[in-house]
Amino acid sequence: MTRYRGLQCRWLGYIEAEWNPEDPVGETAWLATIREKHGLPSVCVAQAWLHHDNVEAVLEGQAAFPFVRAVRHKPPEPAGSMDDAKWRAGYALLKQFGLSFDLQTPWARLEEARRLATDFPDTLIVLNHTGLPADRSREGLEGWRKAMRHFALAPNVAVKISGIGWADTAWTATDNRQIVLDTLDIFGVERCMFASNFPVDSVVASYAEIFAGFLEIVSDFSLSEQEALFHDNAVRYYRIGS
Helix, strand or coil, X not given: CCCCCCCCXXXXXXXXCCXXXXXXXXXXXXXXXXXXXXXXXXXXXXXXXXXXXXXXXXXHHHHCCCCEEEEECCCCCCCCHHHCHHHHHHXXXXXXXXXXXXXXXXXXXXXXXXXXXXXXXXXXXXXXXXXXXXXXXXXXXXXXXXXXXXXXXXXXXXXXXXXXXXXXXXXXXXXXXHHHHHHHHHHCHHHEEECCCCCHXXXXXXXXXXXXXXXXXXXXXXXXXXXXHHHHHHHHHCCXXX
């Protein structure tokens, strides 16, 4: 059995914490002071509200930081906002500033996300939290798989396997194995990466427990596949070291 040999990583990624919708660039400026002092994080997914009138100025401000690689905006309700003309006008600016997009949305809205990926083929979408498969009923998982398969048909999408813990339930490889394996089967190893969702997921397990669970689930994968999932794909998609 081939097992993953842990890499001595010297990088850390940061994802926006939505500290102040009125000042998205302020969070990144604060992060820059942390980075100057400690050398980390290596790269950042910054915040931008794509439907706001000042979105171009915000994206320009975020892109001015050399460690910013992407932005995240959780599309607001009601469903259909990813089809909204104003929201899309903001999204269209990402290519201009060389930014990719981290998408956090329930799987029921992945049809919208697929249209977005198709209409903007030059912008990478990284789906966060495995499409949020919170409903683990048979019907819920069938709906999640169907939505993920349709979304994965777009060549400019990838997925972070994270955020799959259940509230008030300890994170275990047994509970989450099929979600992980289904995601890998749908997207392929080359378009998946493991992520921690810390500190949020600390309510269900420690960082070490979650990654030990990921390791257990893919312990029969080849070494190169494991390295891709735990390290190489994230380096490639977020251009770490460039």
